[in-house]
Each structure stands twice: as C-alpha cells, then as structure tokens.
Amino acid sequence: MSFLSASLDRIKPSPTIAVSTKAAELKAAGKDVIGLGAGEPDFDTPDHIKEAAIKAIWDGQTKYTAVDGTPACKAAIVEKFKRENGLSFETNQISVNSGGKHTIYNAMVATLNPGDEVVIPTPYWVSYPDITLLAGGTPVFVPTSIDTNFKMTPEALEAAITPKTKWLIFNSPSNPSGAAYTESEIKALGEVLKRHDHVWVFADDIYEHICYEGFEFKTIAAVVPEIAHRTLTMNGVAKAFAMTGWRIGYAAGDAKLIKAMAKVQSQSTSNPCSISQAATVAALLGPQDYLAERAAVFQARRDLVVGMLGKAEGISCPTPEGAFYVYPSIAGCIGKTSPSGRKIATDEDFVTYILEDYGLAAVHGEAFGLSPHFRMSYATSTEALTTACERIQEACARLK
Template sequence: MAVFSESETLKRVKPSPTLAVSAKARELVRQGKKVISLSAGEPDFDTPENICDAAIKAIKRGETRYTDVDGIPELKLAIVDKFRRENGLEYKTTQVSVSPGGKPVIYNAMMASLNPGDEVIVPAPYWVSYPDMVLLAGGTPVFAIGEMETGFKLKPETLEAAITPKTKWVILNSPSNPSGAVYTADELRALGEVLKRHPQVWILTDDMYEHILFDGFEYATIAQVVPELYERTLTMNGVSKAYSMTGWRIGYCAGPEPLIKAMSKIISQSTSNPCSIAQWAAVEALNGPQDFIPQRSAIFQKRRDLVVAMLNGAKGIHCPTPEGAFYVYPSVAGCIGKQTLSGKIITSDEDFAGELLQQEEVAVVHGAAFGLSPFFRISYATSEVVLTEACSRIQRFCASLK
C-alpha cells in the first residue's frame, strides 16, 4: 500500500489557526454545546440586494463561461475607477489583477517574485496567513513587532532595523487584522521615508478593511501618500468585508505591469479565472450605491464600544480601542500565572483561549497565532446580544481565576 508523504514545502507551513478554532467551535456545537464563536472574520450582514440581483442577471445573460484568467474587462475598469475615486491612484486596466479572494492575490505576488533566501518583513501582530504564504513561495518571513504601547503599528526605526540586503517585500495591513490599528497618512509617510532609502524593497499593502473605520478616521494608503513608491507598491483590496461578500471570493489588486503579468502567469496555471458570476456581482458592488457602507461601519463602531468596555471590565484583561476593522486584540497579561476552576495554570494566551472555551464555551483565537503574546483576538462581527453574552462569560471566567 502506498504511503503518502508531504512535500518539504508543505512541511514548512501550518494550517490556519483561525479556521482551526472555527472548526473546533462548530464541532462542539454539533455535540450540543452552547458555544459562542468569536473567531471568524466575517460580517454578519447580508450581501446587498442590488449586488445579488446583478449576479442573477448575469446568470440569465449566460455569463457562465470562462473569462480572462485575471478578470473580466468590466471589473478591471470598475477597479480602476474605484482606485481613482477613493484613493487618488491612477492605474490602467493592464495594471489590475482579479483573483478568487484576497489570499490568492498575496500568494500569487509572492510566488511570482520570491527566490530562496528572499526575505519578507511581516509586522506583528499579523494576519495568520502572511508568513505561511511567504514560506510556501520559498521566502523567509522576518517579523517586526508593533507593540501595544505604539498602537500595534510598525515604527520607522523598527522597519529600518528589519531591512537587510535580502529584503524583497514588506507587508502593510491597515486597518489591521487582528488589532484594528489604522495608519494615519503621516505615519505612512514616515514609513515611506525609510522605504525610499531601500529601492530593492517592494510594498504589498492589504487594504481589505479600508471602509470599516471609526471616529471619523480618514483613510490613506501608502502609494497615495508616498507617490515615489508607486512603481514598487502592490495595492490590494476586495469585496469581502465592506460589501459582505466573503463567500463570493473576489479579491483584486493594482500595481506595476510587469508584476501583474507575472501574477497572471501563476493564475493561468493554478486557479484560472475567478467565478464569472461573482465578478459581475463585484462590478455592481464597486459601481453601485455605497451609502450602506458608513451605516454598517456605524453599527460596527457601536459593537466595538460595547466589547471594549466589557472586556476592560474583566479582571486581568486590558483592551485597547481599535480605529477600524471589526476586531479587538486585548492583553491577558493579568491572567498569566493564575489557576482555573479545573486546576489548570494559565501559562500562555493559548492556555487562556483553551480554558475559556472549555469552561465558558466562548471561542476566541490566541495571540500567538498572530505573532504577538499574551493577547487574544475577538471578532465582533455579530449581534450586540451575542457579544454581550460572550463578554459576560469572559468576565465570569476571569473572575473565577485564582
């Protein structure tokens, strides 16, 4: 009988921790447990009706065949218009690439550009998939820490210290998953001053949560505020978060044409084109009414305020207030070393998350999965009723620690 053996490349990576927590929570629910899962980064709003209608019309028109591998012309034009309208960035359609979700955009960029030994600076805390996609592409992730005291943001001196002659990329994510931190235009300019001194370094900026901003925060992206970096910046986005289209699987990016062409070669031999119907839905998302976006952001802000207040009322937890996205990233430093009702000593944020799930049936993702401990991530993309109950359970769990 043949024995399967993983490739050496696959052995370098691990499964997504956030997906693993969500799967464990679903399994406990199937067992009859009343688990509240706050692990998934998925808006609880429905996809707007006009977008769904556009998909149905596309089906009825017969838009059900293969398309260009990196997106239909109509969607590329909508993306060009979006970048001009919202970000002041000028691109041609030949500088645009569409993929089946945001992850493939990053993966394709890494696969198209990295050689063994190339380094990619990944600011921590980071979205869990960044380092593993770098590893899959043969590169080496280099972690640069954004401390809680600096708002979880990368400081210019930290970036400078992380750059070596082997650095190929730096990944910026604003608003951030997992911390909700958002860079100001001035903060991006300061990072840009560092990057201007290192012309071998390319910039991938993940703007997926661009429209989920709070307290009147004005959004900026680095190619917009540091035009000198335009020729080596890949600006990526998607329709998943702002338009509640996670299952439609459309991510997109714009950048230098040689990079876009190289990514197209990867796409042609891997996924091929994104779903044709989802592409037409994305055209309507980008071109259609946008008025619901600030309304939904206001709901997220109200949820944020609820969660931050309740978590800061939990013994041993300190929860900073994020500027965007729909996550909080609280510290559990005050819970380390304490004992649970079952006699377990909490020695790490992973212990904290595991014991919280066991004792109070609340699923969260431990901070080590995002490269910075001792923290955990909560997604508040769910109702206030659910969030209130979950945070009450967290307060009860923390109060029970000895």
C-alpha cells in the same frame, strides 16, 4: 521517504479557520458556543449585488473568463481606485483573484526566491508568514506592542530591512489588532522606504471602509507616490460588502508584476468565478452609502466590547481604529489557575479555558505572532457580544 511535499513542513493550517471549524462542530453537537474567531461580517450581501449576480446567470455569463478578470470587472476596479484613493491605473495593471488570500499567494509565488525576505509587522494576519514560507521566502518579523498601539515605527522598519528584503507587507487597518496608520505615520514609514529602492510594498487595504470616529483612511501608494511604482495595492469585496463567500480579491500595480501573477494563476485556479465578478462590478459601481452605516454598527459593537473587556480582571483592551477585531492583552491572567485546576501559562491555555468552560471560540495571540493576547471578532450580534463579554468577565474573575 514521505509521500508529501517537504514544503508542507514549513507551514501550518490556518488557526482562524480551525477555530471557526471547531466552533461549528461544537454547535452541531448541541453545545452552547459563541464563535468569536471568524473575520466575517454578519450582514448579508446587499440586494443590488445579488440581483446583478442573478442577472449575470440569466444572461449566460457562466463561461470561462480571462485568467485574471473580465474587462468589466477590471474597469470597475480602475474606477474604484481613482474615485476613492486618487490612484490611476490601466486595466493591464489590475489582477482579479479568488479572494485576497489568493492575491497574496500569487504575488509571493511570482516574486520570491530562496533567501528573499518579507518584512511582516507583528501582530500579523496568520496567512502572511505561511504564504511567504510556502513561496520559498523568509519572514522577518517587526515587533510592535500595546504601548505603540500595535503600530510599526520607522526605526523598527529600518532595522528590519536588509539587502535580501524583497517585500514589506503593510496592513492598515490591521487584522488582528484593528490598528490603523494615520497619513503622517504612513509618510514617516515612506521616508524609510524611499531610501531602500529594492523593497516592494504589499498594501493590504481589505478593511479600508471599516474605520471609526472619523478616521480618514489613506493608502500608502497615494501618500508616498515616490514608491507607487513598487507598491502592489490589494483590496477586495469580502469585508466591506459582506461578500466573503463570493471569493473576489483584487490588486493594482506594476504591469509586469500583474502579468507574472496571471501566469501563476493560469496554472492554478485560472479565472475567478464569472458570476462573482459580475457581482463585484455592482458592488464597486453601485450605491456606497450603506458602507458608512455598517461601519457605525461595528463601531457601536467595538465600544461595547472594549468597555466590557476593560472591566475583566487581568485584561487590558486597547481601542482599535478600524476592522472588526479587538486584540486584548491577558498578561494579568498568565500564571493563574482555573477552578478546575487548569494552569493558564499561555494565551492558548486561556482560549482553551474559555472555550471548554464558557463556550467561547476565540483565537490565541501566538497565532498572530504576539503574546499574551487573544483576538476576538465583534462581527456578530450585540446580544451575542454582550453574553460573550459577560462570560469572559466571569472566567477572569474565577482565575486564582
């Protein structure tokens, strides 16, 4: 009998973390490696947020807090949702967690029973299905394609819903594709959801502030108010505010669900870091002008990467509306052979080829549920991205 839990057999380690770890190991060994796998902005946390955290330390805010967030942090989140999304909540409808992944985990563990289904469009963030499985649920995947700009259609959503469906996980802008749903597209999905009142919606809005070319972000609870009572809206400070290491995610929704998530949290991590919560207050209530400035930098990088990858033989790269990833198709590379004789039969073969032969660490599409693709983060310097794209162009040109 194995000493380890059988539930571990249902999941796998995070592929994105594995790629970042491998890149760091190769760099430490003196290899010339460009990491393209991490979903982490290369900007620093703004100074006013750092200063708020330092002040919190000197003010003695170093003790346990309420399990799912301080009153000040919850109040700042309530204000954020009202100001930016037109959503009204009370503080008992707010959950503060140790990162967005923690928020998802709490929600799924608090609600899923064996046999419950969670609808997840592909390509998906790698943790959605594994957290579902760990919580005892069953992922139900809704395929999308490059032809639909990686967006789920109302017809595909309707076909995926069964009497066992408990959640739809809805991520816009998307990791890994960068696809972002317009207000009209969200309304069309809402018409389906209004017909199925047993289905709850987990709205992952973590890339809300990273949208391009005037794209107007809308969250589903505001666009389809008829389903707001069964929508959990998740966000966080990691991506837009460059606070990945501070580990704060948060969500707003039904008070009974929030209470259930707090119960899970009380027996796992307990409260999020008190210092990080003070920093989050400063992030949400302080200056916001730099968010658009940073999004403009990401857009310039996106345009560089899309343009250069579009010139690589065998690659087709759509232009994402948000986030900081591209998800190019490598269908034109499949079946070819590298100069060393490596057969490129899968997208995992391709990312192994560009890592070992060209020092580029990216994540293969199979990890996100849609092949043959790979995910490349452009949350790094223009110089590094230019070099990386030149290497990919060369790598593709040398395939025969």
